[in-house]
Amino acid sequence: MMTDTRPPRLSRSLHPMAWWLWALGLATAASRTSDPLLLGLVIAVCACVVAARRGDAPWALAFRYYLIAGALVVVLRVLARIVFGTGPGTVVLLDLPQVPLPDWTSGVTLLGPVSADAVLGGLYDGLRLATMLVCVGAANALANPKRLLKSMPPALHEVATAVVVALSVLPQLAESVLRVRRARELRGPHRGRRALLRSVVVPVLEDALDRSLLLAASMDARGYGRSGDRTAAGRWVASGLMLLGLVGVAAGVYGVLDASTPTVLRGPALLVGVLAAVGGFTLAGRAVRRTTYQPDRWRPAELVTVLAGIVPSATLVLLSARGMPALVPDVSPPSWPTAPLLPVAVILVALLPAVLAPPPLRSTPPARNPAATLRGATT
Amino acid sequence: MIRFAQMSFRYPGSAVPALHAVDLEVPEGELALVAGSTGTGKSTLLRAVNGLVPHFTGGHLDGHVVVAGVDTRDAPPRELAHLVGYVGQDPAAGFVTDTVEEELAYAMEQQAVAPATMRRRVEEMLDLMGIAELRRRPLRALSGGQQQRVAIGAALALNPPVLVLDEPTSALDPAAAEDALAAVLRLVHDLGLTLVVAEHRLERIVHYADRLLLLPGDGQVVAGRPGELLAASPVAPPVVELGRLAGWHPLPLSVRDARRVAVPLRERLAAVPVPPVHVRPPDGARPQLVVRVEKVTMRHGEIVALREVDLELFGHSVVALMGRNGSGKSTLLWTVRGVQRPASGRVRCEGRVGLVPQTAADLLYLETVAAECAQADLESHASPGTCRTLLDELTHRPGDPACRIDLGVHPRDLSEGQRLALVLAVQLTAAPDVVLLDEPTRGLDYRSKEQLAGVVAGLARTGRSVVVATHDVEFAARIADRVVILGDGSVIADGPAAEILVSSPTFAPQVAKILGPRPWLTVDQVATALRSPVRTKDGAGV
Numbered sequence: 040m041m042t043d044t045r046p047p048r049l050s051r052s053l054h055p056m057a058w059w060l061w062a063l064g065l066a067t068a069a070s071r072t073s074d075p076l077l078l079g080l081v082i083a084v085c086a087c088v089v090a091a092r093r094g095d096a097p098w099a100l101a102f103r104y105y106l107i108a109g110a111l112v113v114v115l116r117v118l119a120r121i122v123f124g125t126g127p128g129t130v131v132l133l134d135l136p137q138v139p140l141p142d143w144t145s146g147v148t149l150l151g152p153v154s155a156d157a158v159l160g161g162l163y164d165g166l167r168l169a170t171m172l173v174c175v176g177a178a179n180a181l182a183n184p185k186r187l188l189k190s191m192p193p194a195l196h197e198v199a200t201a202v203v204v205a206l207s208v209l210p211q212l213a214e215s216v217l218r219v220r221r222a223r224e225l226r227g228p229h230r231g232r233r234a235l236l237r238s239v240v241v242p243v244l245e246d247a248l249d250r251s252l253l254l255a256a257s258m259d260a261r262g263y264g265r266s267g268d269r270t271a272a273g274r275w276v277a278s279g280l281m282l283l284g285l286v287g288v289a290a291g292v293y294g295v296l297d298a299s300t301p302t303v304l305r306g307p308a309l310l311v312g313v314l315a316a317v318g319g320f321t322l323a324g325r326a327v328r329r330t331t332y333q334p335d336r337w338r339p340a341e342l343v344t345v346l347a348g349i350v351p352s353a354t355l356v357l358l359s360a361r362g363m364p365a366l367v368p369d370v371s372p373p374s375w376p377t378a379p380l381l382p383v384a385v386i387l388v389a390l391l392p393a394v395l396a397p398p399p400l401r402s403t404p405p406a407r408n409p410a411a412t413l414r415g416a417t418t
Numbered sequence: 419m420i421r422f423a424q425m426s427f428r429y430p431g432s433a434v435p436a437l438h439a440v441d442l443e444v445p446e447g448e449l450a451l452v453a454g455s456t457g458t459g460k461s462t463l464l465r466a467v468n469g470l471v472p473h474f475t476g477g478h479l480d481g482h483v484v485v486a487g488v489d490t491r492d493a494p495p496r497e498l499a500h501l502v503g504y505v506g507q508d509p510a511a512g513f514v515t516d517t518v519e520e521e522l523a524y525a526m527e528q529q530a531v532a533p534a535t536m537r538r539r540v541e542e543m544l545d546l547m548g549i550a551e552l553r554r555r556p557l558r559a560l561s562g563g564q565q566q567r568v569a570i571g572a573a574l575a576l577n578p579p580v581l582v583l584d585e586p587t588s589a590l591d592p593a594a595a596e597d598a599l600a601a602v603l604r605l606v607h608d609l610g611l612t613l614v615v616a617e618h619r620l621e622r623i624v625h626y627a628d629r630l631l632l633l634p635g636d637g638q639v640v641a642g643r644p645g646e647l648l649a650a651s652p653v654a655p656p657v658v659e660l661g662r663l664a665g666w667h668p669l670p671l672s673v674r675d676a677r678r679v680a681v682p683l684r685e686r687l688a689a690v691p692v693p694p695v696h697v698r699p700p701d702g703a704r705p706q707l708v709v710r711v712e713k714v715t716m717r718h719g720e721i722v723a724l725r726e727v728d729l730e731l732f733g734h735s736v737v738a739l740m741g742r743n744g745s746g747k748s749t750l751l752w753t754v755r756g757v758q759r760p761a762s763g764r765v766r767c768e769g770r771v772g773l774v775p776q777t778a779a780d781l782l783y784l785e786t787v788a789a790e791c792a793q794a795d796l797e798s799h800a801s802p803g804t805c806r807t808l809l810d811e812l813t814h815r816p817g818d819p820a821c822r823i824d825l826g827v828h829p830r831d832l833s834e835g836q837r838l839a840l841v842l843a844v845q846l847t848a849a850p851d852v853v854l855l856d857e858p859t860r861g862l863d864y865r866s867k868e869q870l871a872g873v874v875a876g877l878a879r880t881g882r883s884v885v886v887a888t889h890d891v892e893f894a895a896r897i898a899d900r901v902v903i904l905g906d907g908s909v910i911a912d913g914p915a916a917e918i919l920v921s922s923p924t925f926a927p928q929v930a931k932i933l934g935p936r937p938w939l940t941v942d943q944v945a946t947a948l949r950s951p952v953r954t955k956d957g958a959g960v
Contacts, residue, residue: 096556185516204514210558222780224757225773227797227848241783245830250511256465256474257512261572262499262528328530332523332540402517402554 050398052094055182056190057341062178064348065389069170071359072366073163076378077386078170082109084389085177092392093180094399105176109169116165120157122150129372130155156371163370190335193324200263204254208247215246265328273322280319287312340396347391354385419580419612420444420467424481426637427462427471436462438637439481444614446579449606449626451644452616453653454633455863456833460616461507463631463639464582467614468502469495486579499525503573503581507588507861509565510557518560519544519553521572529576539575547571547601562743563594567601574605581605583615587622588860591742591889592924595622618863621655621892621928624648625672645669653864656892656928659941663948673931680932683944690947692937695915698734698878698899705732707768708851708883709754714763716749716907723749725907726763731852731883736874738898738915739887740925746907747887748776751854754885769851776856778841779829787832787840788825798848809843812873835866842873852883859890871896895919895927895939915939 062085069081086106093099121135137151185206188199219242223235258264291309294301358381359366368376425440436459444450452460465471469490472479483490486501495504506512515521522543526536544550547567552560557568566586574581586602587595603626605611614631617623624630630644632651640647645668648658657676661669664683670676709731716724724746731737731754739747752758754765755773775781784790791805798804806825813823813836823836832840838858845853855874859867867890874897877884888894894901894915901918903911903925911918916937920930929938938944 218777219780221752221757222775222777225755225775225781225845226794227799238783242780245779253506253508253511254514256470256495257504257506258514259474259495260468260470260499260502260504261514261525262496262576263514265496265499265528329527330530330533330536332520332527332533332536334533400554402556 048397050400052186052335052400053092053182053344053392053396054190054335054337054341055184055187056335057337057344058182059178059187060345061348061389061392062174062181064345064350064352065177065386066171066174067352068355068386068389069167069174071355072382073167074366074368074376074378074382075163075166076376077366077382078163078166080378080383080386081170081389082173084386085173087390088393088396089177089180091394092396092399095401096183098183099180099399102176102180105173105179108176109172112169112172113162113165116168117158117161120161121153123148132158155373159370159373163368186335189331192320193329195320196329197264208251211250212243212247215243219243219246277319277323280315280322282319284312284314284316284319287315343395344392347389347395350388351382351385355382358382419446419448419486420450420614421484422466422481422639423484425466425483426480427466427477429462429475429477432477435637436477437466437639440637440639442631442639442641444612444629446612447606447610448628449603449613449615450629450631451620451623451627452614452631452633453620453624453651455635455653455865456835456861458633458635459637460633461584463633464504464584464614464616466490467580467582468504469493469498470504496528499578500529500576501578501580503570503576503578505566505569505573505581505583505586507584509569512569513557513565516556516558517553518549518555518557518568521557521568522575524572525576531576539577543571543575546574546605561594562589563591563597566590566594566598570598570602574611580612580614583613585616585618585861588618589743592891593742595889599623599626618861619655619890619892620648620653621657624655624658625675644671656941657932660929660932660944663941663945673928676928676932684933687933687936687938687944687947690950692916693943693946693950695896695939695943696736696875696878696899698736705734706881707731708733709768709771710766711750711754712763712766714750714753714760714765716746716753716758717761718749722907724753724760727904727907727909729902729909729912731885733851733881733883734878735900736878736884736886736898738894738901739885739904740889740891740894740901741904741910743889745904747904748856749907750904751856751885751887754852755854767852770848771852771854772845772848772850773854774838774841774845774856774858776860778838781841781844782829782837785828786826787823787829790829790840790844791825794844794847800847800849805843805847808846809840812839812843813869833866834861835863835869838862838866838870839873850882852885853877855884855886857887857889859888859893867893891919891925892927894925895930896942901925 065081065085069078072078086102089102093102131152132155133153135150135153138149140149185203188203191199216239219239222242223238226238287308289312291306291312294308355366363379365377365379366382368374420443422440422442425437426435427437428435440463452463454460462471465475466479466483467485467490469483471477473490473494479491485498488498488501490498513521514524519540522540523536526539531539544553547570549564549567549571552564552568557565560568570581570583570586581602583602586598590598599622602613602615606613606626615623624644627644630642630647632640632642632647634640634652648654648671649662649669651658654662657671657673658669661676664680666676666679670679707730709729711727711729713726713728714724715722715726727746727750729750739750741747749758751773753760754767755771756765756767757773782790784793787809788806791809792802794800794805795802809823823832823840829837829840842855858870862870871893874884874886886894886897898915901911901913901915902909903918903922916939919925919927919939920934920937926934927939929940929944933944
């Protein structure tokens, strides 16, 4: 009897940065079009990849909340268009009376005739926003946000630790609020909302303070923040360079975006800023003496994943720059959206990681099947 | 390995030193057990070993603490991390990362251990602590015993010669506590680790200790061999109390040793009827049904917390509710209290129910004890001063005026036992007919437990029905006349305390293990029996 004896692909976690670049690529692609068919396709691609390659950790289960949030965005967007008046359009769906507003609200109207053009415009707009949201949600579900912080350059280690600790405090805080509120019910009725607020807030804050002290003691006892051989002077130079770099980059970016700024503030400021920042990062990074357990590495699968995100984004950016009409379907008068072939093809490229990325690690290993082990041993 | 030389320490803003002129030495490879009542400075002593005292806490330290040749004056805790592993009272609060493997690697990452070495050490720790199958699990999803083992593994990852554990078993059920302790003891024996451990429940660990550091409460530390020190110690496990009563010498510290020397005592007691621990209900009173739980099912999402539980509670009785962590004890108490509504089934209550939750401090939110008491009177429409009177009664200890609670003090500054008393007083102000206590002995020393046992007995005497969820088998044996054991949300056993406790290997108190198979539960019982005239077979008194 012939059976497929190839072992399943080795599971490992993909570099979190690869997933984020892939997702941001898709989000960029989505931002360049308002064609509902293309946007729907992007969402479908995200959902497929998430379904195929997410792990079983708590953050991986949050994808549905992003879908719900996306739906909410669309609904709100359409409702806003209706409530704040749509003005005359080519096709009027519903003729609502307009609410008269005082003069100082010039430009804002309330209700009035609802045109299909405006509703459709709101729908497309909301859908575009929702799609970008879903892309971020997909990245969140596929890559552990904390692991992403771990692969930050060593100079940002301290900032990353602070963010990680803050992230883990949130669920604890929620737990503590629930516990205290339940305990609150053990005491009789109380007077006033302020008393209620206080009787919950005070114990919760005390709890949070206690916990953070315990955490700090534990981190201290386990060697966090060892100075090693770092000197105070070296630390000052590194911090100074980083600060200078950030200011330079900010000024430079502003200069590039705003055409009216003098040329000195454009290219040169950006260049100096980047150089200073890189110098500061290297100096600070060199002084940090720490290693990473099982660091994520870049391998072919990571590259494929990033490429699968870059292809649609680059193509759509290029097409929209050239002014491809099908990317922005007409809403006035409403017309059927078309799904142009090239964008569809490049968005489908983003589906590749669903197959080419390695399957994720499970937190609970699957139970060994004794029959399978036996078969493997005898053949 | 560890040396304290004329070490004194005072917390900032405190006039009294927490530790005073401490001289002690723990040689390499020893297991030193730190014992003493609450507030005598056990945690301070432990934290001084790795420099958290005074570098983290602040305060003033005189003298020297030297660990493996390094004076903690010169090195903050982070620079001592490779010498001393430290696990605090609540291991979950000390977790920095979110999966088991990452947590084990954390200290090594900070120490810049080479990735290949790190990989190997993590594997070794997973095996040593027996948590290999949990490696990728989120830390928050682990049980208390598993969390404790992960925390110990994480502290040992740097291979420090010294390990410091602050109450490693206080939150664990008997089986999980055995588990965690067994893992630690293996390390002590296999790796020659120097271990300093504080523990309220001496009976769990004293027989493994090479050295006892006893803190009498005046800032001093008395060091010596456990057998010698315990002979005169105010805090002692039941096996030692029984040994003192029977006049055994040398004093046995483990059930095994005691059982061997107890042969004559068992023979002498064989002819005596076992006196009851309690007489409940008192003569003439008829037990009255106050709570009836009928086929109650509770769910938390997909997890079934209670599965068709039937239970009846009577007045004049104390029920000990036992079972491993997560078996549904707390859920049952909250359901009886009526805060959680069951998914099916119903709870019928005749009268009011009061509940003291596991983290009693959740109930307190005002600035002073007096304000809390006044608020309690207001909330339960009791006459002013009711709560204060109750609090005085609860904390009254004959011949010891020091334990009275100062009404002007902030509830947070109370000791564990005093805070429990305050919350109990707040709950009793509403004059409940049923009193539910969830893990009240957590963090209590022998004396506070003794007092709590007196309070519980008093509540039962006045006709109330008391339910105490507890892991502490010795406490359960002292207070309960009935024991209910929960497992996986169902009632596994329900019956008289003597019957249920004696026959269980995990829930049997030490006295039962030593004097079994007859149902002796407490040292007091044995004392009563020995006082009464022993009748020989022909009926003549001896």
